[in-house]
Every structure is written in C-alpha cells, then in structure tokens.
Amino acid sequence: MHWSGHHIWMCVATREPPGCDGQTLKMFDQQRDGNLYKIWNRLCSGTWFPPPVLEKRIPKSNGKERILGIPTVSDRIAQGAIKLFMEEKLDPIFHADSYGYRPGKSAHDALKQCAIRCWRYSWILEVDISAFFDHVKHDLVLKALEHHGMPKWVILYCRRWMEAPMQSCENGELITRTRGTPQGGVISPLLANLFLHYAFDLWMEREYRGVPFERYADDIVVHCSRMSDATRLKNRLSERFSEVGLVLNAGKTNIAYIDTFKRRNVATSFTFLGYDFKVRTLKNFKGERYRKCVSVNGAPY
Template sequence: MRKLGIPTVQDRTAQMVIREELEQIVDKQFSKDSFGYRPNKSAHQAIKQCRENCMKMDWVIDLDIKSFFDEIDHDLMLKALGHFTKEKHIHLYVARWLKAPIQKKDGSIHSRDKGTPQGGVISPLLANIFLHVVFDKWIENNHPEVKFERYADDIIIHCDNFKQALRTLEAVKARFKQCKLQIKDGKSNIVYCKRNQKKHPPFKVHYVTFDFLGFTFKPRMVKGYFGNFHLGFTPSISRKRQKRINQTLFKMKLHRMVHLRLPDLAGIIAEKVRGWINYYGKVRMSELHYVFRFLNMRLAKWVRNKYRRFRRKHWFFAYKWLQETAKHYPNLFVHWQYGFMP
C-alpha cells in the first residue's frame, strides 16, 4: 500500500508553483514515448502507439515495478533532478518534500530516505524525471533496437524476437537494481503477440496477452478494410477493470434508492458512465456490454423494489418493464444512448 501524503495548504501551493516552473524545464526534454501526466499527452495515445508497435514487432516485455512510488531513493531522485536543472530553490524545495517525516497511526514520527508520498502535487512529475533518467534515456542509448511506451511506472517494451526480449529484460533488471528498484518476477512477463494464424514460435509460449492502462491486448479476429477478417493483436477493456466498475456500481446501491425517480438515477450515474465510455469506449466499445448489462440488471432490481406489482414476481417482469421504458425513452441513461439497452 502506498503512503498517502497530505500536504498543508502552504505546501500544496508551493508545490504547484515549483511544478509549473519545473515542468517548463523538463517536459521538452522528456522522451516522446513517455505519456503519463504530461501536457498534450494521454493514455489513449499510449494505447494507440502500443497497438501499432504490437503489429510491427512480435514480442512484448510487460514490466511491473515493485512498489515504485514507495521505493524511489531520495539521493538518486535529487541526482536525476540535477540532470535537468541546477536551480537551488527547486532542489531545496524538492529535498524538503521528499524527506518530510511520516506520522504513523500511533503518533510516532519516522524519517524517510526513499519514496514519494502519493497525494503530493509534484509527485507524478518527480516520478517522470526519475524514470526518464533511469529507464527512458538509458534504453534509448543502450537498446535502440527496441521500442517502448511508458505511462508513469507502467512500461511496455517491444522486441523483434524472443532472444532479444530475454536479453533486454535481464538488462532492465540489472539497471533497475543499480538504481535501487526491483522488477516483480511473477508479474513481469515476455508475451508473444500472435497476429498470424499460420505463424507460430518454435516453442510453447506461456503468455499471449498483457494488460496496459486498463486494456487487455490479445489475439482477436478483426475486420479489414475490404470486409475480410484476419487475426489481429488488439486492445479492449480488461476483465479486471470490468469487475472494478461493477464493484463501483454495486457499492452505489442504486436498487435501494426507491425514493427517487428513474430520471434521478440517470442523473446520479451519468458522469461516471460518460467517463467510462469516453475512456474504455475508444477501442472496441462493444466490450463494455459486460459492464452495462450488469448496470441494467441493477436498474431492474430498483424497478422491482420501487413498484409493488413486481415484488413477488420473477425479476424478468421488472426487466421487461425496463426494456419498454428504454424503447420509449432511449436517451434517458447515457449508456442507452450508446446502444447498451436492456
């Protein structure tokens, strides 16, 4: 679990000022393959580039850094900062924020020599600075034959063949160890990007899918420009994220809000649903049916609790009532507007 840092109002204001000043200095020096927490960069751009690279290169290293934000060494962090700026006031402020002691639940105060507390305004920028020196610049200089995408501490590396992937993974492990970071062995895998039904590697492959920024990349049949189907290696919302969204909907307990009308429920969930569609619906929106089928079932449960005539009947009758309502008011819920009808 990451340590949560709650800065004071004064510290938060100072962090915002320093972040804006520092961002002007460092962002233009960052790699084009770094997408996280940067102006004019987005997760969707990272996903698009990852998809394009998966179509060009057969192998992927799915890197998982162990407790990254908790393990950043302060001395190395300040050294990395020195690659970008020598401004004393920036170094003084950053050192102060990094080394601020932590108060635990029992009231005891503990000093720190590593980690950037989650919650700090400047923490994402510091993480980008650290990994630019530790990973981005290093791999561009030492392994120019590979390609990569990085979003904060989520890293995907693309290789042409399995031997190259093995060599690169071992080199990255050694580099991270040198910089006091660890790779999770059980979760950092070499993945085969199967996109040709006739092409097979000369050995059994254990991993043929990987997750990146909430999307699962795996072999799927895709429609070509001329209407023909072929095997591709494409992303869609991951099962893990689907389950997380369903848990969010479950915890909202919509079925108990019987004092509200159906349009009121639509208003309560509209912002969340629109956010999910805008993020996960960019690629293979149809895969969201699992999420919105669950939401429609929750709404049917609300109908059953709201109206007495459905309480002793099978849930199917409440669902059928919801279907009729959706036919008459197809724009009532955001997900109905996108075709995810009950």
C-alpha cells in the first residue's frame, strides 16, 4: 500500500469532533509523526482494530434525528489511507450519473444535469430510501469488494469498520451493529456508493436502459416521459430495494409533473439536494411567455 501520511492527514484534518477516546486533532498533531507511524505499522501488519464510533445525534427539520458515528482521529486517518487505495480502483467503474463523494464530481454537477433533463422529460420520480446508511448489508458490500479484486486485507478492514460497535452518547453502552455503515466514517461514502452501484445504478441500466437519473449518494431523481412509467418504476424500485435489504420510503418517494401544460391533482415540484424545482412562467428573449421547470431557490441553472 502506498502511504503518504501527511497527505492523508491533510485529507482528514477536518473540524469533526473527537471520537470515543476524546483525542482532538490538536492533541494528535502534537506527536503527529509518531502517531502516523503507529497507524501505518498496524495497518500493514493487519493489527488495526477500529475502536467504537461515538454516537452523535443531529436534529432534523421534521423533528427526528440523524444518528452519526464519529470515529477517533486515528481511525479517520486509517480509513482515509484505505479509502485512497480503494478509490483508485473503484471510482472508474462507477456510473457517470453517480455524483456523491467522488473525485471531480459535485452536488452542483448533479443539479445542473437534473435541470438540463427537466427540459426534455415531463415527469420526475423523486426517490427516498429509508435510513439508507443504517440498512446497508455487509455481505453484499464484501461480495462487491471481492468481485473487484480487492486484496484480502482491504476486505478485512472494511468488515471491521462496518462491524465496529457504536458507543451510546447517553450512557456509554456499546451497541452491536450487524448491518449499516456509520454516517461520519471516512470510508462509508465509498462503501455506500459501491453498494448502490449494484443495488440501483446497474439495475437501472439493465432493467430500464435509457431512463436517465441523477444520484448523489442515496439522493436520487429519475426522469420519465409518462406518469405511467414513473408509477411502474416506483413499484419496481420498492421490490428491488427489498431484494437488497433496503426500504423505499413510499411517503416521500414522489411523482411530479414538470412540463408546460397545467394539470390538476398532480405535484408540480420536487426537491433535489436541498433545491426546489418548480414549474414557473418565464419569458424568452422576445418577451413571449412559456412554462418550464426551474430551480427557484438559488441554483444557477
């Protein structure tokens, strides 16, 4: 494994709070070289055992909470080293319309592509997966890693990271995890992308070839020509996700009409990556009015 400790340090030196050991970035940095050597030595010898991730609860606008799992500083660096190794091999195989947490791609790339396709397609299927990161099946992730020829030591560490217990923020109790990959982990987005590459991206190519979509992690929008197409796809996605251990949130998976003609009793807006897309009356350069779906809260498209 190619190791550039200082490069990895810069990649993970964020403002994340300390993990279960209480060590901050500042404390780690006081003996950086020695600490980096210890991590490298244990990773190379197969003796890196991730400590528990620390539970952190983030309030959501709907009154519920998002649960994060915060690794220790040392474990973030260890994850960062393996992630860089894996990313070189996995990123080239990912779908062109997968935008989340990938080098050279961004949320704004996904929004721009979505806006362009809204001019060509009349219907939108806004897909919502219930608690996606909590339901990722470990065996399917490990199977995908084996399929792509990942070394056994990489698969070993990915298994350990996915199975690392979570330490309760209330009483310190260790919570065993048999599925899911913790939000807050450095390597979790890459494992999540690999999982959805097979659970959704390639399935769409196989079953609905030519139907375009944008996916940013588990935030997905699919473009359809007819309402009947969107309805059938919604039903099939529910079945597909059930096959791989996921749950389609039927209450938040919406169908919207975004074309020029007014329709009653049909949603005419959807939200993607925090931006609202709605049908609005616009004017062309001649001053003529027309209706089209546009982002109305700040996206420059």
